[in-house]
Amino acid sequence: MAVLTPQKATRDDVQAARLSTIRREDIEDLLQLPGRPRISIYMPTFRAGVETQQNPIRLKNLLRSVQEKLEESGMESTDAAELMTPVRELVDDQAFWQTASDSLAIFRSPEVFRTYRLPAALDEFVLVNERFHLKPLFTLLAEDQPFYVLAISLKNIRLIEATRHHAEELEIPGVPHSLTEALGDLTRRYSQFQVGTSSKTVARSPIFHGHGTGEDNLKAEIVQFFNLADKALLRYMDRDVPVVLAGVEYLLPRYKETTEHPKVLDEGLTGNAEGLSPEELRDMAWEIVEPVLTADRRRAAERYGDLQGTGRASSRYEEILPAAHDGRIDTLFVARGVRLWGSYDPK
Structure with a gap:
């Protein structure tokens, strides 16, 4: 983390x-x-x-x-x-x-x-x-691939759509932004536990004051809140785009267990995300998501090497241009700083 x-x-x-x-x-x-x-x-x-x-x-x-x-x-x-x-x-x-x-x-x-x-x-x-x-x-x-940062707390849900050089906080209709909004006024029960944080804003495990069904009910309500938020978010999120969770440590595994998004990363950002700008969250999440994004590029390069000599890979523009015109290109590698001027006539 x-x-x-x-x-x-x-x-x-x-x-x-x-x-x-x-x-x-x-x-x-x-x-x-x-x-x-x-x-x-x-x-x-x-x-x-x-x-x-x-x-x-x-x-x-x-x-x-x-x-x-x-x-x-x-x-x-x-x-x-x-x-x-x-x-x-x-x-x-x-x-x-x-x-x-x-x-x-x-x-x-x-x-x-x-x-x-x-x-x-x-x-x-x-x-x-x-x-x-x-x-x-x-x-x-090609190098500015998208990812999400989902900042979660019991008081706010924020979705950041980002690339390496861009970050934008999205307003998603229907997303309950707090536990209270989702499930009613639970201020009394929410105040029964306190989350201690260190001077570095790393969250400790929650300390519940009270026992039995009150604590169990609150845990169930948190799961229900995350479930409602997840259903609303998934209507707008791309399921092929990786997600980095950000929030106090005890909430991250609960959300990961709840979400149906297939690309929520195991590693997340732990701490209080409130007050952090989209750009700050993007920069912090980049260290986690960068190896995931570049892995696809590395696999594509390896696949290109494996397909050499099979008729399914080419570096000759005489073959690439007709394939591009016919929509038969899966992945295209473009050399930096190289220019080849001309036009293509399919006839």
Whole structure:
């Protein structure tokens, strides 16, 4: 079990993390949005220090390259400058540069203007084309697999949907958020026991004051509360996504015994999760869930090696492209930093 150790997180830190997020839905959206030409800009950015002053200068230089490429494609100079005006305005936007991540991606067309702060250092790159250049984002998504953190207590149930670089607390309809809400006013019986915690907020086993049916009833009510919460949560949770439980130690095995979610991990975060931000819970849970998420990737690589020479695995794009067109690819490995330009005609 990992121990919950709260860290200070400011509102600005939380906002910065959200701004750094790109989701699968964003990529699907960018693939379908109209408008030509489509401009893709990638640039590494400095997070802090005097080096951050180079960020707007780097963008300004890249915009010169975009202007040249647009003119080379046949666009009038004034039209190209007008198209890139929203991007150019970012150069002098001090508020925009106050929050930085490891890279910045900008997508622009006559109908689209999107900026994303990315949590990985990407090479500087500019492309003017009929499609947005999204390949650098595929690797980020492949490595940004989802997991849940379910923070449980008798007073609150919180579900955090997370990836390595994203965390969002979800509001799930129908979830009883407390024992009292689920089963009525049990304040009197709940106050009959106290849970002691150490100075490090690690929960000890509960100490019940009273004997017999009162204690047994309370235990049964806790199980019933967890059962009600679990049924409501499962209507919205993906059963293929791993779950890390967070809460005082005596509650975690009770919930694990109750839940019907098949991927609740044996190891959890023990301690008082109240007051911890989604980002803090994500970071603490990552040490537990990371080996689970990367295990699938390792198994896929091993399977690729095992299938070599059987006709069911290939590294030749002449075979991969038709298979992709026909929907016959189970797993695709994409090399970092490698570009192979062209288009595919199935005829």
